[in-house]
Amino acid sequence: MTMPNTVRLHRVLAAKPEKVYRAFIEADALAKWLPPNGFACTVHQLDAKVGGAHRISFRNFTTGNSHSFG
Numbered sequence: 001m002t003m004p005n006t007v008r009l010h011r012v013l014a015a016k017p018e019k020v021y022r023a024f025i026e027a028d029a030l031a032k033w034l035p036p037n038g039f040a041c042t043v044h045q046l047d048a049k050v051g052g053a054h055r056i057s058f059r060n061f062t063t064g065n066s067h068s069f070g
Contacts, residue, residue, distance in 0.1 A: 024048070030056075038062060045070070 013020050023029045027043035035041040035058050045055040057068040 044068075 013023075015023075023033060025046070025048035027046045030046065031041040031043050034056070038061050039058040040061065042057050042059070043054070044057065045053060047053050054070040055068065056070050057066050059066045
């Protein structure tokens, strides 16, 4: 069952498990791979634990428009 406000991603990564884990729990690493093409990502808050909170924004390179979530 999917909980409200849940984001589900499916990606196949050719990397060691340790590197994938860091990509999800380190803000700088997350900001490098998470945004879609044409967007920059800023991680404002990342509390990487069960029940932890996050706040992230994407900024469009072309329009400058930004969208925040978390």
